[in-house]
Amino acid sequence: MTSDLRMKLKELPAPEPSAELRDRIRASRVAGERVVFPADAKRSRVTIPRAAAAVIAFLALTSALYAWLAGRDRDVPSAASFFAGSLLWPTPALSQEVGADTVGRARYPLLDRVPARALPTGSWSYRATLTTDGLVTTEQGQRRFSIAQTTMHGVPAVAIVTNGTGRYAPEGFADSLVVSRDSLRLLRRSKRYGKYPGGGDFPATPPRYLSWRDADINWVGSVYRALFQLTPLTSSWRGSVYVPWIRYRDRVSALAIDLRVTGSERLTLPAGSYDTWVVSVRFRDREARVYVDKASGLVVKIAMPMGDDAVWEQVLTNAS
Protein backbone atom coordinates (compact mmCIF):
# COMPACT_ATOMS: atom_id res chain seq x y z
CA MET A 1 0.00 0.00 0.00
CA THR A 2 2.87 2.36 0.77
CA SER A 3 4.45 2.03 -2.67
CA ASP A 4 1.02 2.47 -4.23
CA LEU A 5 0.48 5.63 -2.21
CA ARG A 6 3.90 6.93 -3.20
CA MET A 7 3.11 6.37 -6.85
CA LYS A 8 -0.19 8.20 -6.51
CA LEU A 9 1.55 11.10 -4.81
CA LYS A 10 4.07 11.38 -7.62
CA GLU A 11 1.30 11.34 -10.21
CA LEU A 12 -0.80 13.93 -8.44
CA PRO A 13 -1.29 16.71 -11.01
CA ALA A 14 -0.93 20.39 -10.24
CA PRO A 15 -2.77 23.25 -11.92
CA GLU A 16 -1.15 25.65 -14.34
CA PRO A 17 -0.22 29.13 -13.17
CA SER A 18 -2.62 31.78 -14.33
CA ALA A 19 -1.84 33.46 -17.61
CA GLU A 20 -1.46 36.91 -16.08
CA LEU A 21 1.22 35.87 -13.58
CA ARG A 22 3.99 36.49 -16.09
CA ASP A 23 2.74 40.03 -16.68
CA ARG A 24 2.30 40.59 -12.95
CA ILE A 25 5.94 39.70 -12.35
CA ARG A 26 7.05 41.99 -15.14
CA ALA A 27 4.90 44.81 -13.81
CA SER A 28 6.32 44.39 -10.34
CA ARG A 29 9.87 44.60 -11.65
CA VAL A 30 9.07 47.65 -13.71
CA ALA A 31 7.48 49.23 -10.64
CA GLY A 32 10.75 48.77 -8.79
CA GLU A 33 9.61 45.99 -6.48
CA ARG A 34 12.45 43.91 -5.07
CA VAL A 35 12.47 40.69 -3.08
CA VAL A 36 15.31 39.44 -0.93
CA PHE A 37 15.42 35.67 -0.72
CA PRO A 38 15.84 33.85 2.59
CA ALA A 39 19.45 33.12 3.50
CA ASP A 40 20.69 30.13 1.57
CA ALA A 41 21.80 26.91 3.14
CA LYS A 42 25.47 27.50 2.45
CA ARG A 43 25.51 30.41 4.84
CA SER A 44 23.66 28.56 7.58
CA ARG A 45 25.98 25.57 7.19
CA VAL A 46 28.85 27.84 8.08
CA THR A 47 27.01 29.61 10.90
CA ILE A 48 25.77 26.51 12.70
CA PRO A 49 29.19 24.86 13.14
CA ARG A 50 30.59 28.16 14.40
CA ALA A 51 27.81 28.45 16.96
CA ALA A 52 28.17 24.80 17.87
CA ALA A 53 31.93 25.20 18.21
CA ALA A 54 31.43 28.17 20.51
CA VAL A 55 29.01 26.19 22.68
CA ILE A 56 31.33 23.18 22.76
CA ALA A 57 34.28 25.37 23.68
CA PHE A 58 32.26 27.00 26.45
CA LEU A 59 31.13 23.63 27.81
CA ALA A 60 34.66 22.26 27.63
CA LEU A 61 36.02 25.25 29.54
CA THR A 62 33.26 24.98 32.14
CA SER A 63 33.82 21.26 32.49
CA ALA A 64 37.58 21.72 32.86
CA LEU A 65 37.06 24.40 35.48
CA TYR A 66 34.61 22.19 37.38
CA ALA A 67 36.99 19.22 37.25
CA TRP A 68 39.83 21.42 38.51
CA LEU A 69 37.72 22.77 41.37
CA ALA A 70 36.42 19.30 42.26
CA GLY A 71 39.95 17.91 42.19
CA ARG A 72 41.08 20.38 44.84
CA ASP A 73 38.83 18.81 47.42
CA ARG A 74 38.18 15.08 47.30
CA ASP A 75 35.39 15.43 49.86
CA VAL A 76 33.19 17.20 47.35
CA PRO A 77 30.29 14.81 46.66
CA SER A 78 30.80 13.02 43.38
CA ALA A 79 28.29 11.56 40.97
CA ALA A 80 28.30 8.51 43.22
CA SER A 81 26.20 10.43 45.70
CA PHE A 82 23.34 10.18 43.25
CA PHE A 83 23.16 6.46 43.72
CA ALA A 84 24.88 5.73 46.99
CA GLY A 85 23.49 6.05 50.48
CA SER A 86 20.28 4.27 49.73
CA LEU A 87 20.24 3.11 53.36
CA LEU A 88 19.66 6.66 54.41
CA TRP A 89 16.41 7.35 52.72
CA PRO A 90 14.77 10.51 54.03
CA THR A 91 12.46 10.04 56.96
CA PRO A 92 9.33 11.24 55.14
CA ALA A 93 9.74 8.53 52.52
CA LEU A 94 10.43 5.79 55.04
CA SER A 95 7.55 6.80 57.23
CA GLN A 96 5.31 7.51 54.23
CA GLU A 97 4.60 11.00 55.48
CA VAL A 98 3.37 13.78 53.28
CA GLY A 99 5.74 16.66 53.77
CA ALA A 100 6.58 19.95 52.18
CA ASP A 101 8.94 18.26 49.76
CA THR A 102 6.54 15.53 48.71
CA VAL A 103 5.67 15.42 45.04
CA GLY A 104 2.14 14.21 44.27
CA ARG A 105 -0.35 12.52 46.53
CA ALA A 106 -1.09 8.82 46.81
CA ARG A 107 -4.30 7.71 45.12
CA TYR A 108 -4.58 4.24 46.63
CA PRO A 109 -3.99 2.62 50.02
CA LEU A 110 -0.32 2.69 50.95
CA LEU A 111 1.75 -0.42 50.29
CA ASP A 112 4.19 -1.72 52.86
CA ARG A 113 5.91 -5.02 53.55
CA VAL A 114 5.65 -7.94 51.21
CA PRO A 115 4.87 -11.48 52.40
CA ALA A 116 7.98 -13.32 53.54
CA ARG A 117 8.21 -16.28 51.23
CA ALA A 118 10.90 -17.95 49.23
CA LEU A 119 12.23 -16.08 46.25
CA PRO A 120 12.92 -18.29 43.24
CA THR A 121 16.59 -18.34 42.30
CA GLY A 122 17.62 -17.76 38.73
CA SER A 123 19.02 -15.33 36.25
CA TRP A 124 17.11 -13.29 33.68
CA SER A 125 18.41 -11.07 30.89
CA TYR A 126 16.70 -8.03 29.43
CA ARG A 127 17.25 -5.86 26.41
CA ALA A 128 16.45 -2.17 26.60
CA THR A 129 15.54 -0.06 23.57
CA LEU A 130 14.19 3.37 22.81
CA THR A 131 11.89 3.59 19.80
CA THR A 132 10.94 6.92 18.29
CA ASP A 133 7.71 7.03 16.31
CA GLY A 134 7.97 3.30 15.79
CA LEU A 135 10.70 4.10 13.30
CA VAL A 136 14.07 4.74 14.89
CA THR A 137 15.17 2.23 17.49
CA THR A 138 18.30 2.71 19.55
CA GLU A 139 19.80 0.19 21.91
CA GLN A 140 19.78 1.22 25.56
CA GLY A 141 21.92 -1.54 26.98
CA GLN A 142 21.44 -4.92 28.61
CA ARG A 143 20.28 -5.87 32.11
CA ARG A 144 20.82 -9.08 34.02
CA PHE A 145 18.62 -9.72 37.03
CA SER A 146 19.69 -12.53 39.35
CA ILE A 147 18.48 -14.03 42.58
CA ALA A 148 20.92 -16.32 44.36
CA GLN A 149 21.20 -17.90 47.77
CA THR A 150 24.02 -16.73 49.97
CA THR A 151 24.93 -16.16 53.62
CA MET A 152 25.82 -12.97 55.39
CA HIS A 153 27.34 -12.93 58.86
CA GLY A 154 26.17 -16.53 59.17
CA VAL A 155 22.59 -15.66 58.29
CA PRO A 156 21.05 -17.57 55.36
CA ALA A 157 20.24 -14.88 52.86
CA VAL A 158 19.20 -14.13 49.32
CA ALA A 159 21.12 -11.78 47.05
CA ILE A 160 19.00 -9.82 44.57
CA VAL A 161 21.30 -8.38 41.95
CA THR A 162 20.87 -6.36 38.80
CA ASN A 163 23.81 -5.42 36.65
CA GLY A 164 24.36 -4.38 33.10
CA THR A 165 25.25 -1.59 30.76
CA GLY A 166 23.36 1.39 29.54
CA ARG A 167 23.71 4.12 27.01
CA TYR A 168 24.60 6.51 29.79
CA ALA A 169 26.60 4.01 31.81
CA PRO A 170 29.17 2.55 29.42
CA GLU A 171 31.27 1.41 32.36
CA GLY A 172 28.37 -0.62 33.67
CA PHE A 173 26.36 -0.54 36.85
CA ALA A 174 25.24 -2.93 39.55
CA ASP A 175 22.65 -2.88 42.30
CA SER A 176 22.64 -5.55 45.00
CA LEU A 177 20.25 -6.12 47.85
CA VAL A 178 20.84 -8.84 50.41
CA VAL A 179 17.89 -9.95 52.55
CA SER A 180 17.54 -12.72 55.12
CA ARG A 181 16.00 -15.82 53.63
CA ASP A 182 13.45 -16.45 56.34
CA SER A 183 11.99 -13.01 57.03
CA LEU A 184 13.28 -10.82 54.17
CA ARG A 185 15.01 -8.58 56.68
CA LEU A 186 17.25 -6.07 54.95
CA LEU A 187 20.92 -6.84 55.46
CA ARG A 188 22.94 -4.97 52.86
CA ARG A 189 22.47 -2.68 49.90
CA SER A 190 25.28 -1.82 47.57
CA LYS A 191 25.33 0.02 44.29
CA ARG A 192 27.90 0.83 41.71
CA TYR A 193 27.40 3.26 38.89
CA GLY A 194 30.46 3.20 36.66
CA LYS A 195 33.41 3.55 38.97
CA TYR A 196 31.36 5.04 41.80
CA PRO A 197 30.44 2.55 44.55
CA GLY A 198 28.06 3.16 47.42
CA GLY A 199 25.89 1.49 50.02
CA GLY A 200 26.35 -0.31 53.33
CA ASP A 201 24.88 -2.69 55.89
CA PHE A 202 21.52 -2.18 57.56
CA PRO A 203 21.64 -2.08 61.36
CA ALA A 204 20.17 -5.10 63.13
CA THR A 205 17.97 -2.90 65.28
CA PRO A 206 15.52 -1.65 64.56
CA PRO A 207 15.04 -4.28 61.88
CA ARG A 208 13.78 -3.28 58.47
CA TYR A 209 12.08 -5.65 56.11
CA LEU A 210 11.75 -5.65 52.36
CA SER A 211 8.86 -3.38 51.50
CA TRP A 212 7.52 -1.26 48.72
CA ARG A 213 8.99 1.72 50.61
CA ASP A 214 12.39 0.56 49.45
CA ALA A 215 11.36 0.58 45.82
CA ASP A 216 13.38 3.60 44.85
CA ILE A 217 12.88 4.75 41.31
CA ASN A 218 16.46 4.31 40.22
CA TRP A 219 17.61 3.37 36.78
CA VAL A 220 17.92 -0.32 37.61
CA GLY A 221 14.70 -1.37 39.27
CA SER A 222 16.02 -4.55 40.87
CA VAL A 223 14.00 -4.01 44.04
CA TYR A 224 10.88 -3.58 41.96
CA ARG A 225 11.44 -6.89 40.27
CA ALA A 226 11.78 -8.67 43.60
CA LEU A 227 8.75 -6.91 45.03
CA PHE A 228 6.57 -7.96 42.12
CA GLN A 229 7.75 -11.55 42.58
CA LEU A 230 6.66 -11.40 46.21
CA THR A 231 3.37 -9.56 45.78
CA PRO A 232 0.34 -11.65 44.85
CA LEU A 233 -1.45 -9.73 42.10
CA THR A 234 -5.13 -9.92 41.24
CA SER A 235 -7.22 -8.10 38.69
CA SER A 236 -8.24 -5.56 41.33
CA TRP A 237 -4.83 -5.09 42.96
CA ARG A 238 -3.76 -1.51 43.56
CA GLY A 239 -1.64 0.46 45.96
CA SER A 240 0.49 3.55 46.36
CA VAL A 241 3.82 4.29 47.94
CA TYR A 242 6.00 7.29 48.62
CA VAL A 243 9.51 6.59 47.43
CA PRO A 244 12.68 8.66 47.59
CA TRP A 245 13.36 10.69 44.51
CA ILE A 246 16.86 12.08 44.18
CA ARG A 247 16.28 15.33 42.37
CA TYR A 248 19.61 17.00 42.83
CA ARG A 249 22.93 16.19 44.38
CA ASP A 250 21.82 17.28 47.83
CA ARG A 251 18.07 17.16 47.58
CA VAL A 252 15.81 14.15 47.91
CA SER A 253 12.04 14.41 47.70
CA ALA A 254 9.33 11.90 48.43
CA LEU A 255 7.48 10.96 45.27
CA ALA A 256 4.05 9.35 45.15
CA ILE A 257 3.77 6.31 42.92
CA ASP A 258 0.42 4.73 42.15
CA LEU A 259 0.32 1.14 41.00
CA ARG A 260 -2.74 -0.63 39.65
CA VAL A 261 -3.46 -3.75 37.66
CA THR A 262 -5.23 -2.53 34.54
CA GLY A 263 -5.64 -5.80 32.68
CA SER A 264 -3.96 -8.92 31.47
CA GLU A 265 -2.17 -9.66 28.24
CA ARG A 266 -0.42 -12.57 26.60
CA LEU A 267 3.03 -11.55 25.44
CA THR A 268 5.45 -13.30 23.14
CA LEU A 269 8.99 -12.19 23.85
CA PRO A 270 12.43 -13.48 22.88
CA ALA A 271 12.46 -15.52 26.09
CA GLY A 272 9.07 -17.12 25.46
CA SER A 273 5.34 -16.51 25.81
CA TYR A 274 3.81 -15.30 29.05
CA ASP A 275 0.34 -14.62 30.43
CA THR A 276 0.89 -11.34 32.22
CA TRP A 277 -0.78 -8.86 34.49
CA VAL A 278 -0.47 -5.35 33.09
CA VAL A 279 0.40 -3.00 35.93
CA SER A 280 0.12 0.74 35.48
CA VAL A 281 2.81 2.61 37.38
CA ARG A 282 2.02 6.30 37.57
CA PHE A 283 4.30 8.96 38.99
CA ARG A 284 3.99 12.68 38.45
CA ASP A 285 2.52 13.02 34.97
CA ARG A 286 4.10 9.88 33.60
CA GLU A 287 2.89 6.34 33.34
CA ALA A 288 4.88 3.18 32.77
CA ARG A 289 3.44 -0.26 32.16
CA VAL A 290 4.97 -3.25 33.83
CA TYR A 291 4.07 -6.73 32.57
CA VAL A 292 4.25 -9.34 35.30
CA ASP A 293 4.11 -13.06 34.53
CA LYS A 294 1.06 -14.49 36.29
CA ALA A 295 2.72 -17.81 37.00
CA SER A 296 6.05 -16.66 38.44
CA GLY A 297 5.62 -13.00 39.31
CA LEU A 298 8.55 -12.24 37.07
CA VAL A 299 8.65 -8.84 35.39
CA VAL A 300 8.96 -9.75 31.71
CA LYS A 301 8.52 -6.33 30.13
CA ILE A 302 8.52 -2.66 31.04
CA ALA A 303 7.27 0.02 28.66
CA MET A 304 7.43 3.72 29.36
CA PRO A 305 6.50 6.56 26.98
CA MET A 306 9.19 9.22 26.68
CA GLY A 307 7.46 12.36 25.51
CA ASP A 308 4.80 12.10 22.81
CA ASP A 309 6.63 10.08 20.25
CA ALA A 310 9.06 7.71 21.91
CA VAL A 311 8.78 4.57 23.99
CA TRP A 312 11.49 3.11 26.21
CA GLU A 313 11.14 -0.64 26.58
CA GLN A 314 12.86 -3.43 28.39
CA VAL A 315 11.97 -7.00 27.45
CA LEU A 316 13.02 -10.38 28.76
CA THR A 317 15.37 -12.08 26.34
CA ASN A 318 16.58 -15.04 28.32
CA ALA A 319 15.72 -16.93 31.49
CA SER A 320 17.96 -19.50 33.09
Added chain:
Amino acid sequence: MSMTIPALRPSSLPRVDAQGLGALYDTHGRQLFRLAYRLLGTREDAEDVLHDVFVGLPEALAHYEERGRFDAWLRRVTVRVALMHQRTRKRRREARLDGAAAVPTSPGLTAEQIELQAAVNALPAELRSVLVLKEMEGYSHAEIATLLGISPVTARVRLFRAMRSLRQRLEDHQ
Protein backbone atom coordinates in the same frame (compact mmCIF):
# COMPACT_ATOMS: atom_id res chain seq x y z
CA MET B 1 10.32 32.07 -26.73
CA SER B 2 11.86 29.00 -25.15
CA MET B 3 15.24 28.75 -23.47
CA THR B 4 16.99 25.81 -21.84
CA ILE B 5 19.72 26.44 -19.29
CA PRO B 6 21.33 23.17 -18.33
CA ALA B 7 24.11 23.75 -15.83
CA LEU B 8 25.10 27.14 -17.17
CA ARG B 9 27.96 29.00 -15.62
CA PRO B 10 27.10 32.40 -14.15
CA SER B 11 28.96 34.15 -16.92
CA SER B 12 26.87 32.38 -19.50
CA LEU B 13 23.54 33.23 -17.93
CA PRO B 14 21.43 35.60 -19.99
CA ARG B 15 21.19 39.24 -19.04
CA VAL B 16 18.29 39.38 -16.66
CA ASP B 17 16.44 42.28 -18.10
CA ALA B 18 12.71 42.16 -18.63
CA GLN B 19 13.12 39.97 -21.67
CA GLY B 20 15.59 37.58 -19.96
CA LEU B 21 13.33 37.27 -16.96
CA GLY B 22 10.44 36.40 -19.22
CA ALA B 23 12.57 33.75 -20.88
CA LEU B 24 13.50 32.23 -17.53
CA TYR B 25 9.85 32.25 -16.54
CA ASP B 26 8.85 30.48 -19.73
CA THR B 27 11.49 27.82 -19.15
CA HIS B 28 11.10 27.16 -15.45
CA GLY B 29 7.84 28.79 -14.43
CA ARG B 30 5.55 25.77 -14.72
CA GLN B 31 7.90 23.44 -12.91
CA LEU B 32 8.49 25.90 -10.07
CA PHE B 33 4.80 26.70 -9.80
CA ARG B 34 4.03 23.00 -9.44
CA LEU B 35 6.65 22.73 -6.68
CA ALA B 36 5.24 25.75 -4.82
CA TYR B 37 1.69 24.49 -5.27
CA ARG B 38 2.56 21.13 -3.81
CA LEU B 39 4.23 22.73 -0.83
CA LEU B 40 1.49 25.25 -0.11
CA GLY B 41 -1.65 23.61 -1.44
CA THR B 42 -3.32 26.61 -3.04
CA ARG B 43 -2.95 28.31 -6.39
CA GLU B 44 -2.92 31.77 -4.82
CA ASP B 45 -0.08 31.00 -2.46
CA ALA B 46 1.89 29.24 -5.18
CA GLU B 47 1.51 32.23 -7.49
CA ASP B 48 2.64 34.57 -4.73
CA VAL B 49 5.75 32.46 -4.26
CA LEU B 50 6.48 32.31 -7.97
CA HIS B 51 5.99 36.07 -8.19
CA ASP B 52 8.47 36.65 -5.38
CA VAL B 53 11.00 34.21 -6.82
CA PHE B 54 11.06 35.84 -10.25
CA VAL B 55 10.89 39.40 -8.94
CA GLY B 56 13.88 38.69 -6.69
CA LEU B 57 15.77 36.66 -9.26
CA PRO B 58 17.83 39.40 -10.98
CA GLU B 59 19.45 40.47 -7.71
CA ALA B 60 19.89 36.90 -6.53
CA LEU B 61 21.58 35.93 -9.77
CA ALA B 62 24.20 38.57 -9.14
CA HIS B 63 25.33 36.50 -6.18
CA TYR B 64 24.74 33.15 -7.78
CA GLU B 65 27.70 30.79 -7.56
CA GLU B 66 27.26 27.78 -9.69
CA ARG B 67 27.77 24.55 -7.76
CA GLY B 68 25.41 22.35 -9.72
CA ARG B 69 22.54 22.61 -12.10
CA PHE B 70 20.95 25.99 -12.44
CA ASP B 71 17.44 24.57 -12.35
CA ALA B 72 18.27 22.71 -9.13
CA TRP B 73 19.42 26.00 -7.59
CA LEU B 74 16.24 27.65 -8.77
CA ARG B 75 14.18 24.89 -7.19
CA ARG B 76 15.99 25.28 -3.89
CA VAL B 77 15.35 29.03 -3.94
CA THR B 78 11.67 28.36 -4.63
CA VAL B 79 11.48 25.89 -1.75
CA ARG B 80 13.01 28.43 0.63
CA VAL B 81 10.68 31.19 -0.48
CA ALA B 82 7.71 28.82 -0.20
CA LEU B 83 8.72 27.77 3.28
CA MET B 84 9.08 31.39 4.31
CA HIS B 85 5.67 32.08 2.80
CA GLN B 86 4.28 29.09 4.65
CA ARG B 87 5.54 30.40 7.98
CA THR B 88 4.09 33.84 7.31
CA ARG B 89 0.80 32.32 6.26
CA LYS B 90 0.73 30.12 9.35
CA ARG B 91 1.07 33.16 11.57
CA ARG B 92 -1.72 34.88 9.69
CA ARG B 93 -4.02 31.87 9.93
CA GLU B 94 -3.35 31.40 13.60
CA ALA B 95 -4.37 34.98 14.13
CA ARG B 96 -7.58 34.36 12.18
CA LEU B 97 -8.16 30.94 13.71
CA ASP B 98 -8.55 29.73 10.20
CA GLY B 99 -6.80 26.40 9.99
CA ALA B 100 -9.04 24.75 7.45
CA ALA B 101 -7.16 22.83 4.81
CA ALA B 102 -7.43 24.11 1.28
CA VAL B 103 -9.66 22.09 -1.00
CA PRO B 104 -8.00 21.29 -4.32
CA THR B 105 -9.64 22.97 -7.26
CA SER B 106 -7.58 21.80 -10.22
CA PRO B 107 -9.72 20.77 -13.15
CA GLY B 108 -9.36 17.24 -14.40
CA LEU B 109 -8.68 15.65 -11.03
CA THR B 110 -10.29 12.31 -10.31
CA ALA B 111 -12.27 11.87 -7.10
CA GLU B 112 -9.42 9.82 -5.68
CA GLN B 113 -6.89 12.52 -6.55
CA ILE B 114 -9.06 15.22 -4.99
CA GLU B 115 -9.23 13.16 -1.82
CA LEU B 116 -5.49 12.56 -1.83
CA GLN B 117 -4.71 16.22 -2.46
CA ALA B 118 -7.07 17.23 0.36
CA ALA B 119 -5.35 14.76 2.65
CA VAL B 120 -1.95 16.21 1.75
CA ASN B 121 -3.24 19.74 2.30
CA ALA B 122 -4.62 18.74 5.69
CA LEU B 123 -1.21 17.69 6.94
CA PRO B 124 0.59 20.06 9.31
CA ALA B 125 3.00 22.25 7.36
CA GLU B 126 6.16 20.68 8.77
CA LEU B 127 5.00 17.21 7.75
CA ARG B 128 3.68 18.24 4.35
CA SER B 129 6.96 19.94 3.47
CA VAL B 130 8.94 16.77 4.03
CA LEU B 131 6.36 14.61 2.26
CA VAL B 132 6.27 16.84 -0.81
CA LEU B 133 10.03 17.26 -1.02
CA LYS B 134 10.76 13.56 -0.59
CA GLU B 135 7.91 11.71 -2.23
CA MET B 136 6.80 14.17 -4.89
CA GLU B 137 9.94 16.13 -5.69
CA GLY B 138 12.57 13.44 -5.13
CA TYR B 139 14.84 15.26 -2.69
CA SER B 140 17.03 13.13 -0.42
CA HIS B 141 16.65 13.28 3.35
CA ALA B 142 20.02 15.03 3.56
CA GLU B 143 18.88 17.71 1.11
CA ILE B 144 15.58 18.11 2.95
CA ALA B 145 17.45 18.42 6.22
CA THR B 146 19.55 21.24 4.78
CA LEU B 147 16.55 23.01 3.28
CA LEU B 148 14.43 22.82 6.42
CA GLY B 149 17.21 23.27 8.95
CA ILE B 150 16.52 19.91 10.61
CA SER B 151 18.48 16.70 11.00
CA PRO B 152 18.13 13.85 8.47
CA VAL B 153 16.69 11.67 11.25
CA THR B 154 14.03 14.27 11.96
CA ALA B 155 13.25 14.36 8.24
CA ARG B 156 12.76 10.59 8.27
CA VAL B 157 10.57 10.74 11.33
CA ARG B 158 8.43 13.50 9.82
CA LEU B 159 8.05 11.55 6.60
CA PHE B 160 6.97 8.50 8.58
CA ARG B 161 4.40 10.57 10.46
CA ALA B 162 3.15 12.19 7.28
CA MET B 163 2.68 8.87 5.49
CA ARG B 164 0.98 7.37 8.53
CA SER B 165 -1.34 10.35 8.85
CA LEU B 166 -2.09 10.26 5.14
CA ARG B 167 -2.96 6.56 5.22
CA GLN B 168 -5.17 7.01 8.27
CA ARG B 169 -7.05 9.85 6.71
CA LEU B 170 -7.56 8.01 3.44
CA GLU B 171 -8.74 4.89 5.27
CA ASP B 172 -11.15 6.95 7.34
CA HIS B 173 -12.74 8.28 4.17
CA GLN B 174 -13.14 4.88 2.55
